[in-house]
Structures are given as C-alpha cells and as structure tokens.
Amino acid sequence: MxxxxxxxxxxxxxxxxxxxxxxxxxxxxxxIGLGLLLLMVVITLLAPVIAADPLFMNPIDxxxxxxxxxxxxxxxxxxxxxxxxxxxxxxxLTVGISVAxxxxxxxxxxxxxAGYNRPFDAIVMRIMDGIMAIPAILLAIALVSLAGASxxxxxxxxxxxxxxxxxxxxxxxxxxxxxQPYVEAAISVGTNFWKxxxxxxxxxxxxxxxxxxxxxxASAMILEAILSFLGAGTPPEIPTWGNIIAEGRTxxxxxxxxxxxxxxxxxxxxxxxxxxGDGLRDNLDPRVARRM
Amino acid sequence: xxxxxEIMDTPAPDAATERPIIxxxxxxxxxxxxxxxxxxxxxxxxxxxxxxxxCVVGESGCGKSVTAMSVLRLIPEPPGRxxxxxxxFDGRDLLGLREEEMRDVRGNDISMIFQEPMxxxxxxxxxxxxxxxxxxxxxxLGKKEAADKAVEMLDLVGIPEPVRRAREYPHQLSGGMRxxxxxxxxxxxxxQVLIADEPTTALDVTIQAQILNLMLDLKQRLGTAIxxxxxxxxxxxxxxxxxxxxxxxxxxEEAPVExxxxxxxxxxxxxxMGSVPRLNVALENTGERERLQEIPGTVPSLRxxxxxxxxxxxxxxxxxxxxxxxxxxxxxxxxxxxxxWESERVRAAHG
Amino acid sequence: MYAxxxxxxxxxxxxxxxxxVFVFLLLHLTPGDPATVIAGDYARPEDIVRIREQLGLNxxxxxxxxxxxxxxxxGDMGISIFSNLPVTHLIQQRLEPTIMMALxxxxxxxxxxxxxxxxxxxxxxxxxxxxxxVFAVLGFSVPIFVVAYAMIWGFSIKLKWLxxxxxxxxxxxxxxxxxxxxxxxxxLGMVYVALIARITxxxxxxxxxxxxxxxxxxxxxxxxxxxxxxxxxxxxxxxxTIIGIGIALLIGGVVVTESVFNIxxxxxxTVDAILRRDYPIIQGLILVxxxxxxxxxxxxxxxxxxxxxxxxx
Numbered sequence: 001m002x003x004x005x006x007x008x009x010x011x012x013x014x015x016x017x018x019x020x021x022x023x024x025x026x027x028x029x030x031x032i033g034l035g036l037l038l039l040m041v042v043i044t045l046l047a048p049v050i051a052a053d054p055l056f057m058n059p060i061d062x063x064x065x066x067x068x069x070x071x072x073x074x075x076x077x078x079x080x081x082x083x084x085x086x087x088x089x090x091x092x093l094t095v096g097i098s099v100a101x102x103x104x105x106x107x108x109x110x111x112x113x114a115g116y117n118r119p120f121d122a123i124v125m126r127i128m129d130g131i132m133a134i135p136a137i138l139l140a141i142a143l144v145s146l147a148g149a150s151x152x153x154x155x156x157x158x159x160x161x162x163x164x165x166x167x168x169x170x171x172x173x174x175x176x177x178x179x180q181p182y183v184e185a186a187i188s189v190g191t192n193f194w195k196x197x198x199x200x201x202x203x204x205x206x207x208x209x210x211x212x213x214x215x216x217x218a219s220a221m222i223l224e225a226i227l228s229f230l231g232a233g234t235p236p237e238i239p240t241w242g243n244i245i246a247e248g249r250t251x252x253x254x255x256x257x258x259x260x261x262x263x264x265x266x267x268x269x270x271x272x273x274x275x276x277g278d279g280l281r282d283n284l285d286p287r288v289a290r291r292m
Numbered sequence: 293x294x295x296x297x298e299i300m301d302t303p304a305p306d307a308a309t310e311r312p313i314i315x316x317x318x319x320x321x322x323x324x325x326x327x328x329x330x331x332x333x334x335x336x337x338x339x340x341x342x343x344x345x346x347c348v349v350g351e352s353g354c355g356k357s358v359t360a361m362s363v364l365r366l367i368p369e370p371p372g373r374x375x376x377x378x379x380x381f382d383g384r385d386l387l388g389l390r391e392e393e394m395r396d397v398r399g400n401d402i403s404m405i406f407q408e409p410m411x412x413x414x415x416x417x418x419x420x421x422x423x424x425x426x427x428x429x430x431x432x433l434g435k436k437e438a439a440d441k442a443v444e445m446l447d448l449v450g451i452p453e454p455v456r457r458a459r460e461y462p463h464q465l466s467g468g469m470r471x472x473x474x475x476x477x478x479x480x481x482x483x484q485v486l487i488a489d490e491p492t493t494a495l496d497v498t499i500q501a502q503i504l505n506l507m508l509d510l511k512q513r514l515g516t517a518i519x520x521x522x523x524x525x526x527x528x529x530x531x532x533x534x535x536x537x538x539x540x541x542x543x544x545e546e547a548p549v550e551x552x553x554x555x556x557x558x559x560x561x562x563x564x565m566g567s568v569p570r571l572n573v574a575l576e577n578t579g580e581r582e583r584l585q586e587i588p589g590t591v592p593s594l595r596x597x598x599x600x601x602x603x604x605x606x607x608x609x610x611x612x613x614x615x616x617x618x619x620x621x622x623x624x625x626x627x628x629x630x631x632x633w634e635s636e637r638v639r640a641a642h643g
Numbered sequence: 644m645y646a647x648x649x650x651x652x653x654x655x656x657x658x659x660x661x662x663x664v665f666v667f668l669l670l671h672l673t674p675g676d677p678a679t680v681i682a683g684d685y686a687r688p689e690d691i692v693r694i695r696e697q698l699g700l701n702x703x704x705x706x707x708x709x710x711x712x713x714x715x716x717x718g719d720m721g722i723s724i725f726s727n728l729p730v731t732h733l734i735q736q737r738l739e740p741t742i743m744m745a746l747x748x749x750x751x752x753x754x755x756x757x758x759x760x761x762x763x764x765x766x767x768x769x770x771x772x773x774x775x776x777v778f779a780v781l782g783f784s785v786p787i788f789v790v791a792y793a794m795i796w797g798f799s800i801k802l803k804w805l806x807x808x809x810x811x812x813x814x815x816x817x818x819x820x821x822x823x824x825x826x827x828x829x830x831l832g833m834v835y836v837a838l839i840a841r842i843t844x845x846x847x848x849x850x851x852x853x854x855x856x857x858x859x860x861x862x863x864x865x866x867x868x869x870x871x872x873x874x875x876x877x878x879x880x881x882x883x884t885i886i887g888i889g890i891a892l893l894i895g896g897v898v899v900t901e902s903v904f905n906i907x908x909x910x911x912x913t914v915d916a917i918l919r920r921d922y923p924i925i926q927g928l929i930l931v932x933x934x935x936x937x938x939x940x941x942x943x944x945x946x947x948x949x950x951x952x953x954x955x956x
Contacts, residue, residue, distance in 0.1 A: 126658070130657070130659075133662050133936050133937050134666075134929055135891050135895045135932050136891065136895055137895030137896075138929055141898075145920060146920070146922075226895075226898075229902075230898065245788060252795070260792075260796075267789055270785075271785075275780060395863040395864070395865060397863070398860070398862060398863035399863040403861065404861040412857070414876075414877065416879075416951060416952060425862065425864070429863060461952040461953070477858075
C-alpha cells in the first residue's frame, strides 16, 4: 500500500464521494432513474410554491399556446396547464407508490403462505392464474366503474391485477429457499415456522420484491392515466395527467400542448421508475433475476 | 487395442523431408479483461505432420485449449485476440485469411471435437441433420445425399441402427454415443487435421477407451492428423507420437512420446508423471488410466509479468537462477526440446 | 406428447372457471345494491326493479351463478341493458376491426422485435445493442395514448399523410385499410415490440454462450446461419412464451387505441359499456378477452412440442 501523505487527512470525505462516484460509474441506470424520480418528488412537494391554482379558470386566456407567464399554455377553460401538470404528478406518484406497496404487501403474504402450504398453494395458484388471464386494464376499469370513481378505489382496482405477479415471484423464491440445505436442516430440527420465515425466507425475498415493486409502480402509473383517460378513473374534477389528457382530446388539433405536457411528464416519470428497476435488477443475483 | 499399439509403433514421418500439415509459430493469444491482460498463450510453437498424433498436455488453465481454439480462430473476440505469431496449414497462413476463407477451412480441412458431448450438440436439431449440415456446406451435396452421408458416417463411428439414430435428437443418445456423433460430424468432410479437446474427459472410463480406440482406428483408415488436448497421461501414452507439454501459456517441453516418458527433462513434466511412468501398463490396462499426479501449488496468474521460470514457485528443483531468469527452449536430444535450467538434475532424479 | 397436450388443455379449465366466477362476482363484490349501481345516479325506482328482474338478482347467489353459467354454455351472454340487444350479437358486430388491428399489430411487432432482439444479442455491448435496449425501455414507459397523439400530430396534422382517425375494412381495399390501421398498430405495438425484443435479446444471448454454438462455428457455418438455425431455434421457447403473455398487454391496449383512433371495435364497446354501466356487456367482453388470452397461451404451450424435441418425447 502506497499512500501519499496528503491523502490521509482527506481520507474520509474522499471515500464517501469516491464510493458514490464508483457506484454511479458501475450502475449509472440506478443513479439516473433515482435522480429523475427524486426530481419529480421535489416538483410534487414544491407544487404549492411553484404552481398556481390548478383549478382557477380564466376564460379570457382560453387555449393559449405556451408563452411567457403560461409556459405550458392553457386549456379550454383558461386553466394553466403547467399548474395542472405539476399538481397531476401528486396523484400519479401517490397511486404508483400506493399500488406498489399494497400489491407487494398482499402478494407477499399470499405468496409466503402458498409457498409453505401445499393444499392452499394449489387453490391460490389456480385463482392467481385466473386473475392473470383477465387483462389488467379491463379488470381495473370494470372494478372502478362498479365501485365508483375515487382515488382509493383506483388504487385498489389497479392493485388487484398486480397481486398475482407478486405472489408468483414470492412463491418461487420460497420454493427455492426451502430446498436449500440450511433451511431443510432448520426444518428437520424442528425450528419454529415463523423463525424460518423471518430468518431465512423473508431476507431472500426483499431484493427481488423491491425490483418487482418498481415495475408495479411504473405500470400502475400508466394504468391510472389510462383509467382517467378512458373516463373510468379518478373523478374528472381532480387534475391528474390522464384527466388533463382526456379533456384535451377534443381540442387536440387546436391545442396539442394540453396533451403534450402531461404526456411528457407521465412518460418521463414512468421511464425513471423503469430505469431504476432495470438498474436494481442488474444488481440482483442472476438466478433470481431470471425469474423476473 | 492392437490398433493402438500398431500406431504407436509406426515411426513418425520424416520431419526433414515433409512439409508439416500444421505449423504453429510463436502464437500469442491474449484476453483483454477488465482486470487486465491475460496472456493465455504466450509464444507457443509446434508442428504436426500428416497422419501424426500430437498430444498437448498440461493442467487446466495452461493455455492448451486456447491454443486449439486459436488454430481454428474460434477465440471469442472481444475479449480475446490472437496478438501475434503464425499458424500455417498446408502452407497457407490461417491468420491472414479473410473470415469467409477461414469458414471454408473450419469443419472441412481442420475440424474439432469438444470435451462436453452432452452440451456440444444442438438439442433442437436431429443428429443426422447436424452431420449433414457440414456436408452440405463443404461438399456441396444435396439434402438427400447429405442425409445418406450422415447415416454412413454414423455407421462408420459404430452407432448401431444408424438410419433410426440419424432421425433422433441428442437427448435421446447416451454420452458415449453423442461423442461418436461429434466424431462422425468432425470427420464427415475428410479433414486433414482433427483437433480433439479432451474428447474423453466427460465420459465413463470404459466408454473413454472405446472412443479413443475409435479415433485411432479412424485416423489410421482416413490418414487424419490429430492434435489431442488432454491432461490425462494415460491418453497420451496410448495415442501420442509426439507430446507438447504446456505450462502457464508456454511450451516447456516437447519430445516423442517414448523419449518423454523415458527421459522427462522439465521439472513440470516430471511432476506430472509423479512416479515412474507405467507406459506399458497403461496400454494394457486401459480401464485403469493414470490420472495426473497432483502437483502442489497452483498455476500462476497469467495477468502478471512472470519473472524467471513460471514453474519455479511450485518446483522442487528450483534455484535462485530459476527464479531470476526465464529458461529458453533448448534441444537437448534429437527431437527433445525443453525449457528448464535444471534439466540434468530432473533427468537424473527420474532415472 | 399427447399426454402433454391433453394435460395443457385440461389445465385451462380451472383458469377459465376462475375467470367465470370472478366475472360473475364482480358485480356482487362491489359495495351497494348491484341493480342500483348499474342503474346509475339518475335511475328511477322502477328502472332498478326492472334491472333486478332482468338480471335475476332476486335469486340466491349460487342459483344466479348456475343459471348464468348454463346460459353461457348455450352461447347466451345476456341482453344489453342499454340497447336491449343480445351481448353476443353486439360483440360479433364489433369483432372485425379489433381482430384486424390486433393481427396487423402482432405481425408488425414480431417482424420488428425478433430481428431487433437477435441483432442486439449478436452485437452485444455495441451501440446497436444499447440503442435497442433504450428503445425497449422507452417502449415500456411511453403510454399508448402519448405515442398515438404524437403520431397523429406529426403524420396527420402536420404532414397530412394519414387520416386522423377512423377505420376502413380491408374489403374496401388494402391501401385505405393500411392507411387507417398503421398508426393504431404502431401505437398498440410499442410495448409489445419492447417486450419481445428484450426477451429475444436475453434468450439469444444466453444461447450464444452454449457449447453447441461453438460446435456450429467450428463446422464453418456463417454467422447468419448460426444465428437463425442454431441460436434462434433454441431461443424460440421463451420468445414464443412472451409473445403469448404479451397478448394481455395488447388486449388492454386495444381499449385505449380504439378510443384514441375512434375505431368501432371491441375496445370502444368496452369503454362505452363501462361508461354506461352496461354490466352484461362488460361481463361478456371480459370473458371473451380472457378466453382469447387463455386460448392463445394454450396454442403456444402446444407449439412447444414443435419447437423443443425434449418436450415432444
């Protein structure tokens, strides 16, 4: 080890920034994805500061093209698209994260039990196969239209078609881990079920579940926008990206910016989450990643 | 068995009068990895004459397989690259050929069989098709004639019911049969050189003997030269006419087989043999083949510059001279070259 | 092989059974009186009574399910609440545009995605590979309607090359059909292309490391022959599998695409039915779409026997 004397006092700072840089170089996708996502979160949190009232109508400034003072233009009621888009990110992120958490928690619980209990497994997996056979969009819009339009119902309706994917993943991890010699040994000496679950199974499911959750989050944000766009999602008075786009459809030829900006934000956000997911997956154990 | 003995006794063609079919001259094949340059083959030269069997021996990681792959230019590039040297086949410089010309050589003039018969055949094509594929490509036969040729080849390598077997898939055949298929495929275009990379390592001991005898038999009938890559001295004793011993990417010793077994001059070769070579025993008793004796220590990393003799750290004979200066190859007896400072002591120890 | 096929066919029965139960229960799972939910916010009491009657909602649940299933087996999916026409009739009417659009999309998508994936795998680590992967991530991330409106803005409004929306049956000429279908097909196919290209790349890359590829090279085969005859054929099972699974994305996308491009197919029927809470139509459509998904995946499972001799024997 040859170290120049000047390196010693700076050692600590250097290792932190150096490590961050090394990580960035090795996994640029994770950092880019995370960065974009953080930017979105900051924008969302700062909405009350940087954006005006998204519901304020100003009939004089109807369908204005992007210009100074209204950088994203205005819609048919003279509402500011910039403010609406910024506020729309709240709904999108809320739905995306809520669905990811909800479907992961429920899927984890079902998957753990299914991986452990043979008879239950047979029944549950048939039900999961059935749900997976129903196209997600169809299932979600049917559920929302019947349960009534609200953000809460949208979250539940989008979570249901995502759950089987989580269950399958968790189950396959459980089945693999169970066959590991150390777990078999633990079972054979009569270790408590919950102990095995907590010590051996759960830690192994965490990494693939995080990756899966990012993918679920991305697909949930798209689904939410599609539901709003089709008029079967969040109530139309709430400015979500899907709702803004749905309202802009009629005026598309005259005012394409109404659709363009929320569409762009949606695409960038989903892209960020997907890139993050891909980057995290590349860090995973390849045997686990293959199942995803 | 008798075939093997006969070939052993056949004198090697006169090297002075005849042009070698393969001549490898100062071959260097490096791999450029993230952790540095691996000098897998670092200046290897040897010749193979028509109809001759040359064994290349060494522990895994010594560069013998990379040498074999380099001859057919099958080194994955990147990360690998043939950095310098020459490989001449029948007077043609293989390294100078364009890729299309090289494809014409592969499987036609020079063919290769690999260590893993279980995975070296394509699982989704029938074995007949896989043999016929070469024939169609290199001999321009039609589909029908090629299929007949495939059956003929399967028959030649001793597969019973060749017509039925030709229509089967690799997973329906046993390991020994698959290696026979590989041999049939390799020989289907009457190559002048067959490179066999540990063709029997993955097989049962009894099957190993069958496959070796088959190769020797076919070699005699078809006059193919064989470069056999192996780490099994029993195989060497059985099939080789000449032996090239490799260590850490270099040739350390080369001699006719009997000379080598009688008078090993490199400490590494001596180590490989472990005890007194039982050449004749090995021949008679093919079921119980000699395995390489374990040599203490490990093969050096080919990423670092090696000062002195690469084998010195593991060598019982090593002196300060060995650790300081690399020995060059030197012809100590007719046809017997060695790169070892202490060859006299090694020879004495062996005697 | 026949045992395998029979086993696969039998395995679809519980799946469709679960779908049927789910579809049936959808209405009952939601809070409140189903008849009131269907009738909507402005219904008169007599409307609710009529709907309850029509759907047999006064019977016990299992009898309702039995009756519903029995009628289903006879090809009766019920009567539309809004138009009073049989659901099967309404679905048949709207079938053609959706099938044509889906087929066009699948053909275009496979024709683009598979070569792209093979190319990326072959040129692994080069800019070609990276470009394909970037395209794949974009395909996953940009929602259908964003792609659709971007194309309409570019090709229809600015360049005026293609009609903004609408559908022309293929019977009225191939060119008008294609002019209308091309943008919907591309918008719909983006995710699908991304998905297939990604899996193709991954599985071809894995196969290219196999020993038999080295054998094929040692035979003197050309790269293209190796890629197509040896690599792609071995990578076929995961590729075909993802083509089947991706059908689910396609079906979901149909709903959005038909909405954007105003194509009178099943997707539009779905949206209309949902906005009007025409429950029998929604039930029928979910059954049909799920049935198509299950059927396609059954066919794909059976196709394995042609693709992989190890399954055949």
